[in-house]
Amino acid sequence: MGIKVEKPGLLTTVQDLGRYGFQKQGMVVSGAMDSFALRLAILLAGNPENAAALEITLSGPSLRFQEDSLIALAGANLSPKLNGTPVPNHRPVFVRKDTLLEFGAPVQGCRTYLAVTGGIDVPLVMGSASTYARAGVGGWNGRALQKDDVLLVNLPTSEQLQHWQEKCPAGEPFLVSSWGLSRDLLPAYSENPTVRVLPGPEFALFSENAQETFWNSEFKVSPAADRMGYRVEGPVLSLKEPVELLSSAVTFGTVQVTPSGNPIILMAEHQTTGGYPRIGQIISADLPLLAQVRPGAKLRFRQVSLTEAHQLYYRREQTLEHLKRVLHLQSKR
Amino acid sequence: MPLPTSSVKIYPLGDTAVVLQLGDEIAVETHGQVKAVVRFLNQHSFPGLIEYVPAFTTVTIYYDPWLVSEWGKSDPYAAVEENLRQMLAELETGSETEPASVKEIPVVYGGEYGPDLAFVAQHTGLSMAEVIARHTQPEYLVYMIGFAPGFPYLGGMDPKIAAPRKEVPRQVIPAGSVGIAGVQTGVYPMETPGGWQLIGRTPLNLFDPNRAEPSLLQMGDVVRFVSISEQEYNALKEEADGD
Numbered sequence: 001m002g003i004k005v006e007k008p009g010l011l012t013t014v015q016d017l018g019r020y021g022f023q024k025q026g027m028v029v030s031g032a033m034d035s036f037a038l039r040l041a042i043l044l045a046g047n048p049e050n051a052a053a054l055e056i057t058l059s060g061p062s063l064r065f066q067e068d069s070l071i072a073l074a075g076a077n078l079s080p081k082l083n084g085t086p087v088p089n090h091r092p093v094f095v096r097k098d099t100l101l102e103f104g105a106p107v108q109g110c111r112t113y114l115a116v117t118g119g120i121d122v123p124l125v126m127g128s129a130s131t132y133a134r135a136g137v138g139g140w141n142g143r144a145l146q147k148d149d150v151l152l153v154n155l156p157t158s159e160q161l162q163h164w165q166e167k168c169p170a171g172e173p174f175l176v177s178s179w180g181l182s183r184d185l186l187p188a189y190s191e192n193p194t195v196r197v198l199p200g201p202e203f204a205l206f207s208e209n210a211q212e213t214f215w216n217s218e219f220k221v222s223p224a225a226d227r228m229g230y231r232v233e234g235p236v237l238s239l240k241e242p243v244e245l246l247s248s249a250v251t252f253g254t255v256q257v258t259p260s261g262n263p264i265i266l267m268a269e270h271q272t273t274g275g276y277p278r279i280g281q282i283i284s285a286d287l288p289l290l291a292q293v294r295p296g297a298k299l300r301f302r303q304v305s306l307t308e309a310h311q312l313y314y315r316r317e318q319t320l321e322h323l324k325r326v327l328h329l330q331s332k333r
Numbered sequence: 334m335p336l337p338t339s340s341v342k343i344y345p346l347g348d349t350a351v352v353l354q355l356g357d358e359i360a361v362e363t364h365g366q367v368k369a370v371v372r373f374l375n376q377h378s379f380p381g382l383i384e385y386v387p388a389f390t391t392v393t394i395y396y397d398p399w400l401v402s403e404w405g406k407s408d409p410y411a412a413v414e415e416n417l418r419q420m421l422a423e424l425e426t427g428s429e430t431e432p433a434s435v436k437e438i439p440v441v442y443g444g445e446y447g448p449d450l451a452f453v454a455q456h457t458g459l460s461m462a463e464v465i466a467r468h469t470q471p472e473y474l475v476y477m478i479g480f481a482p483g484f485p486y487l488g489g490m491d492p493k494i495a496a497p498r499k500e501v502p503r504q505v506i507p508a509g510s511v512g513i514a515g516v517q518t519g520v521y522p523m524e525t526p527g528g529w530q531l532i533g534r535t536p537l538n539l540f541d542p543n544r545a546e547p548s549l550l551q552m553g554d555v556v557r558f559v560s561i562s563e564q565e566y567n568a569l570k571e572e573a574d575g576d
Contacts, residue, residue: 023386023395024371025539025548026478026522113381125542135482135523137542198347244360247479247486249386249393251350273479281347284398304412309348310398314405 002067002153003116005145009061009103014120014139014151015113016052019128030130030138033227033268033291035085036187037075038113039320042094044072044181045115046160052122052129053115054145056113058294060103060112061145068118068165069095069117072157074181076109076292081172091180092117094164099173108188109292118154132269134228179330185319187288192298195286198309200278202245209259210237214301219263221297222277228269230290232299236261237279250274253282253290255301265290285312302321341421343414349383349395351413356390359488361493363390364476368553371426381409387552388477389486391423417478432495433555435472438520440511442468442533442568449530453513465560466533467491468518477555482526483548487556490518500526503571509535511558523546537571 005012015038018031032038032055042051054061058077071126073080073089079089081102087093089112095101102112122129122140131139140149203211219234237257250256254266258278263279267290270298280301283288293299304312342354353370370392374385381400386393396412401409404445442465443450454461473487480486495516503526506512510521512529521527522539539549550556561569 020395021384022482022547024478024552025385026484026545027542028481028482035427046455063552115420126547135540135542138484175411197347200549201346201352202345246390247477248352248391249350251395253347253395271480272386273477278346281345284348301566306345306348307408310402313348314402316398318405 001151003069004064004149005067005147005149005151006064006100007102008145008149009056009073010059011055011057012061012145013055013131013133013143013167014052014122014145015055015131016129016266016286016299017130019126019130019138022126023249026134026272027126027137028135028269028272029229030132030269031128032113032130033111034075034113034288036288036316037111038115038290040090040181040185040323041074041113041290042073043323044074045070045117046092046156046327047067047115047117047119051115051122052139053113054151056112056114058106058110060249062103063101063114064195065095065101066134066150067153067155067274068097068283069153069163070160071095071101071252072115073112073327074115075112077107078112078212079107084286085174087174088180088225090186092177094161094168094175096173098167099118106228110294111291116153116302117156117160121154122154134269135147141309146279165269185323187285189289189292191293192300193286193289193293194300195289196283196304196309196312197255197280197301197305198283198304201248201278202243202277203251203279205239205243206257206279207238207275209238210279213237215303217300221293221295222301223295225295226266226269227272228265230265230293232263232265234263235326237263239277243277245277247273247275250278251281253284253287254278257283260277261265267291281297283309283312285309285316335411341393343417345410346393348398350490351394351396351410351417353392353394354404354418354437355389358565359389359476363449363554364474367392368421373420378421379413381413382463386479388479401427418467433553435475435555435556437512437559438535438537439534439561439565440469440535441561441563443564446566447511447533447561449496449499449512450532451493453530453532454494457494459494464532465556467494469558472555473518473556473558475550475553475556478548478550481525483550485519485539485550485554485556490516492516494531494539498528501528502526502532506531507534508535511535511537534566536566537572538573
């Protein structure tokens with residue numbers, strides 16, 4: 001018993017924080033595109049941070065809960081509804097058995113995360129629950145969810161549920177928590193964000209004109225944008241002279257430039273190594289902004305220092321540490 | 334022999350990785366240094382080290398800035414760089430005395446398994462038997478694994494059997510296909526599109542997520558291709574799939 005998939009949605013996959021330790025064997029990390037939203041959903045659901053959740057993309061699935069459950073949604077606003085009634089993101093929600101979760105119009109962002117108290121029960125492959133569909137590895141049978149799949153869920157403890165079962169009026173299909181996350185904890189999500197970037201290892205190989213263009217122009221996310229990477233269109237970025245580079249490591253947020261002069265931003269399912277010149281590297285704190293843009297979005301790149309990137313990294317971790325303490329207190333009430 | 338630290342470059346790849354660059358071109362000596370760094374990192378982890386990725390001339394070390402900086406108290410990049418500089422000072426690249434053992438990769442050449450063998454023969458002016466002989470002759474060095482899970486970058490192919498990529502890539506290349514692209518040869522671990530000239534196929538499973546070491550080959554391995562018959566292929570394939 002768990003969650004029955006009545007409609008799979010555009011792309012619904014099981015994800016966690018990623019599969020580490022095997023990049024030297026060519027295995028991609030995969031994991032959530034917006035790891036911050038994933039962690040928020042997981043913490044709100046009261047799960048340990050390495051738990052798995054569902055990554056839901058633009059056009060969401062229809063999911064039937066086969067047991068009383070406690071859930072949390074975080075990330076994009078894809079108009080979630082329980083039995084037809086809108087429910088908010090960023091709050092724990094108690095859901096009675098047989099209730100249907102559906103999604104409507106995507107209002108803001110691209111990806112939302114559904115965490116279920118107790119956690120989604122899929123076998124770990126190479127230490128992770130993340131789906132890497134290209135290789136058929138991990139998650140739910142190595143692939144995106146399909147109609148009639150039944151996801152197994154580790155049931156919450158009766159203690160976790162009892163309080164809600166008593167509080168939820170009889171006949172009501174769900175109850176939204178009276179408290180939720182303040183909006184100012186969230187990253188500065190935007191339809192057309194400016195993301196902060198460190199110069200990449202091959203930045204100096206680009207012409208002065210290309211260097212300036214990179215910092216001062218607008219780049220459009222093309223329709224070729226998926227979990228592996230985003231192709232972006234804009235002014236052509238030329239090298240000072242042609243180079244043949246040896247393959248070396250690339251990572252989430254690496255901005256590499258193809259011989260045609262167009263950048264590709266590598267995302268969660270990036271290859272482990274690549275041979276294109278790396279003009280920039282998007283800072284970790286701004287990867288969630290990128291994970292939430294849609295094809296057609298206009299991006300700008302702003303240079304920051306490594307020290308600043310680390311300060312922003314710490315700030316995000318401090319936010320989550322703070323949230324963990326608050327939630328811990330909340331659960332004691 | 335200690336590493337000549339003056340020629341080593343250390344630079345960041347974003348806010349969570351440090352690149353150690355040990356040379357500028359593909360060379361057996363540089364590869365030996367990459368191996369020495371990897372061996373050292375395997376034995377000397379540090380708090381916040383996530384993983385490392387060796388390549389032809391680089392080892393990229395991924396770290397968690399929050400853990401390395403002890404929760405924001407110090408500069409994580411400086412700390413990782415300092416760790417690496419200490420490591421380089423201690424590193425002995427000549428300490429590996431045991432040569433890597435040769436791993437054999439059985440391959441059925443030609444026919445439906447290697448539909449481009451005839452093209453490679455024609456292109457090089459050799460007979461198909463000669464192409465096979467020259468492909469099975471060398472010991473290939475696995476410089477790195479990348480591009481796809483378990484995909485080995487091999488060095489040592491006889492340039493006489495070099496052949497250009499196909500003008501129109503194939504939509505589907507079966508797992509285990511052995512191909513040639515320029516002066517490179519390699520094995521596709523999983524079904525994928527691709528433009529390599531396919532000369533044969535191995536029944537071995539190059540990548541299996543359920544093995545303790547999912548990739549059959551590791552950076553630093555030495556590989557030789559061995560020509561087998563279709564019957565042997567089928568028997569070995571059954572064995573590999575039955576695992």
